[in-house]
Amino acid sequence: MKRVRIVLAGYGNVGYRFAEIMKDKYKAVSQNYGLELQLVAVIGRRYAVYEDRGISLDKLLDCGKHGKGLAGYGEGAYPIESSLDILKNIRAHVLVEATPTNIETGEPGYSHMRQAFRSGMDVVALSKGALVCHYREIMEEMQKHHRRIKVSGATAAALPTIDMGQYNLAGNDIYRIQGIFNGTTNYILTRMHKEGIPYHAALKEAQEKGIAEADPRLDVGGFDTASKLLILVNSLMNTAYTLKDIEIQGIEKIDGKDIMEARQKDRTIKLVGEAFRTEDGIKMQVRPMELENSNLLSKADYKDKAVVFYTDLMGTISVIGGGSDPKAAAAAAFKDIINLYK
Amino acid sequence: MKRVRIVLAGYGNVGYRFAEIMKDKYKAVSQNYGLELQLVAVIGRRYAVYEDRGISLDKLLDCGKHGKGLAGYGEGAYPIESSLDILKNIRAHVLVEATPTNIETGEPGYSHMRQAFRSGMDVVALSKGALVCHYREIMEEMQKHHRRIKVSGATAAALPTIDMGQYNLAGNDIYRIQGIFNGTTNYILTRMHKEGIPYHAALKEAQEKGIAEADPRLDVGGFDTASKLLILVNSLMNTAYTLKDIEIQGIEKIDGKDIMEARQKDRTIKLVGEAFRTEDGIKMQVRPMELENSNLLSKADYKDKAVVFYTDLMGTISVIGGGSDPKAAAAAAFKDIINLYK
Numbered sequence: 001m002k003r004v005r006i007v008l009a010g011y012g013n014v015g016y017r018f019a020e021i022m023k024d025k026y027k028a029v030s031q032n033y034g035l036e037l038q039l040v041a042v043i044g045r046r047y048a049v050y051e052d053r054g055i056s057l058d059k060l061l062d063c064g065k066h067g068k069g070l071a072g073y074g075e076g077a078y079p080i081e082s083s084l085d086i087l088k089n090i091r092a093h094v095l096v097e098a099t100p101t102n103i104e105t106g107e108p109g110y111s112h113m114r115q116a117f118r119s120g121m122d123v124v125a126l127s128k129g130a131l132v133c134h135y136r137e138i139m140e141e142m143q144k145h146h147r148r149i150k151v152s153g154a155t156a157a158a159l160p161t162i163d164m165g166q167y168n169l170a171g172n173d174i175y176r177i178q179g180i181f182n183g184t185t186n187y188i189l190t191r192m193h194k195e196g197i198p199y200h201a202a203l204k205e206a207q208e209k210g211i212a213e214a215d216p217r218l219d220v221g222g223f224d225t226a227s228k229l230l231i232l233v234n235s236l237m238n239t240a241y242t243l244k245d246i247e248i249q250g251i252e253k254i255d256g257k258d259i260m261e262a263r264q265k266d267r268t269i270k271l272v273g274e275a276f277r278t279e280d281g282i283k284m285q286v287r288p289m290e291l292e293n294s295n296l297l298s299k300a301d302y303k304d305k306a307v308v309f310y311t312d313l314m315g316t317i318s319v320i321g322g323g324s325d326p327k328a329a330a331a332a333a334f335k336d337i338i339n340l341y342k
Numbered sequence: 343m344k345r346v347r348i349v350l351a352g353y354g355n356v357g358y359r360f361a362e363i364m365k366d367k368y369k370a371v372s373q374n375y376g377l378e379l380q381l382v383a384v385i386g387r388r389y390a391v392y393e394d395r396g397i398s399l400d401k402l403l404d405c406g407k408h409g410k411g412l413a414g415y416g417e418g419a420y421p422i423e424s425s426l427d428i429l430k431n432i433r434a435h436v437l438v439e440a441t442p443t444n445i446e447t448g449e450p451g452y453s454h455m456r457q458a459f460r461s462g463m464d465v466v467a468l469s470k471g472a473l474v475c476h477y478r479e480i481m482e483e484m485q486k487h488h489r490r491i492k493v494s495g496a497t498a499a500a501l502p503t504i505d506m507g508q509y510n511l512a513g514n515d516i517y518r519i520q521g522i523f524n525g526t527t528n529y530i531l532t533r534m535h536k537e538g539i540p541y542h543a544a545l546k547e548a549q550e551k552g553i554a555e556a557d558p559r560l561d562v563g564g565f566d567t568a569s570k571l572l573i574l575v576n577s578l579m580n581t582a583y584t585l586k587d588i589e590i591q592g593i594e595k596i597d598g599k600d601i602m603e604a605r606q607k608d609r610t611i612k613l614v615g616e617a618f619r620t621e622d623g624i625k626m627q628v629r630p631m632e633l634e635n636s637n638l639l640s641k642a643d644y645k646d647k648a649v650v651f652y653t654d655l656m657g658t659i660s661v662i663g664g665g666s667d668p669k670a671a672a673a674a675a676f677k678d679i680i681n682l683y684k
Contacts, residue, residue, distance in 0.1 A: 323657030
């Protein structure tokens with residue numbers, strides 16, 4: 001049995017689900033993979049919990065369930081002066097970075113990841129900001145300390161994207177990737193297509209259902225899609241592009257007339273993130289595209305995501321689905337941990 | 343740089359493509375994965391080629407291209423007395439088993455695999471027979487010698503099935519798998535659906551195009567689908583079922599009336615291999631199913647394959663496509679080698 005000591009940074013929806021999965025799957029993971037997963041610290045916004053001999057998941061989940069915050073954990077909970085101090089002083093194998101994504105600064109994820117590498121930890125990323133803003137620096141810091149990173153949870157989560165490219169398609173030249181990486185915009189476009197409701201009504205509905213944020217610009221403006229595309233391309237192609245290298249167009253200008261015209265041609269409008277090889281390097285763009293019915297991306301509806309890989313040896317492979325909720329995102333990080341240490 | 347010494351058993355279409363990929367990807371694999379892949383022996387039906395310092399891929403491919411057979415390799419080619427003697431005496435890391443599949447006896451793959459394990463090699467399987475007939479014995483022999491096996495090429499090849507379950511969905515409980523695992527029957531059913539041609543005409547066309555065998559019973563009778571389902575389930579669920587545990591029904595009895603009725607209901611008939619958990623263990627069946635349009639398996643047409651995983655944490659994930667030709671099958675074995683040694 002191999003023990004894996006885990007630090008979780010961020011205890012929002014996804015962090016809570018991650019702790020829940022750790023509890024539910026404790027036995028299965030030890031039986032199936034010979035791994036004993038042990039949570040030794042949780043870093044929240046104002047409080048942290050750490051216990052060198054392992055945090056009680058029952059007590060932790062209880063804090064989450066009743067909105068008590070981490071302070072409610074009792075003995076073992078401390079007000080945070082510096083989250084970096086915790087990462088400096090704790091012995092652990094891996095940091096699960098699940099703080100809120102900020103694609104302007106990359107913080108606090110960026111500082112957390114760097115400190116984790118310096119403290120000898122691997123990193124499993126759920127937050128996208130640091131990877132979007134500082135990909136090259138993160139890779140350099142990681143290599144310097146001979147550590148590893150996994151980012152499934154930051155690139156469409158339960159939909160396998162990076163794993164597909166790195167593992168299932170190993171040895172192939174992937175010359176084009178197309179994907180629907182954002183569930184919110186796909187939900188809005190699907191509602192517009194299937195029910196003929198206008199953009200603003202579909203957006204409002206998505207907000208009321210908790211699918212879209214109160215400030216939906218990151219989603220409908222295409223920036224979330226672009227962020228995921230960026231991380232995917234940098235991971236698979238061994239590049240260090242930034243958001244500036246992507247042409248980004250959102251769905252705000254799609255109206256009923258566009259939808260109607262697409263339908264008449266038996267096509268579907270989807271917000272597609274795309275990367276392909278050209279003579280001048282890799283071209284990346286995010287834009288609403290009219291897809292033919294033969295493109296399987298057109299079959300991903302509502303909150304579903306999808307990705308299509310075009311390869312030299314194995315032809316075209318499409319992956320569609322995977323939950324689009326905090327549990328599925330947490331499960332992506334959980335999978336990364338298993339694959340790192342099994 | 344890590345050198346990987348490879349023995350290839352079977353030099354038919356797939357074996358030839360495997361050697362071709364080894365040549366084309368030599369540089370890319372050393373650059374991207376730090377692996378130097380070296381072919382040290384090829385075992386054909388009557389001749390074998392072995393060269394301790396590495397076979398010339400150019401000379402080998404030349405034998406294949408001009409139908410000269412391995413004898414045409416010249417110095418380094420020997421008439422075979424016993425293929426097992428070669429596996430006994432050669433130093434190599436991995437056997438790529440690409441001899442013809444025989445699901446009655448599992449030979450010659452079974453003897454090859456056992457001897458490979460005993461000689462300290464890992465196994466990458468393209469042939470299905472041994473895995474179908476002797477799964478438990480193969481696993482036991484492998485464990486006894488602390489070796490590993492990868493079988494992507496024996497379970498729908500370029501369509502990632504086992505990798506998906508073992509890697510991309512690690513930590514999930516997969517409670518149902520549905521798949522279209524056989525390109526030949528899918529081609530026939532697609533032609534019947536889309537063009538309304540009768541079963542026997544579609545089968546004849548598939549035979550003329552080289553998609554179906556002269557004796558098509560393994561495909562149209564559902565046995566090829568069942569074999570792949572069996573290997574997939576045994577690999578993912580850690581079981582040791584045999585073909586007898588699968589209810590198998592082929593497509594021979596599907597006629598124009600069935601197709602018409604399905605179309606009227608906006609459904610599609612596909613030959614589906616399915617496994618799901620019940621209170622009495624895992625139930626497995628292969629049969630023609632009328633699929634609703636919402637089931638993405640219905641979108642796999644002609645020679646395409648597809649698989650749907652139903653999971654507890656990550657929802658439903660569908661994978662569709664992947665080449666259905668000898669090159670794609672060989673690429674699946676090539677991928678397995680990279681993932682074993684990278």
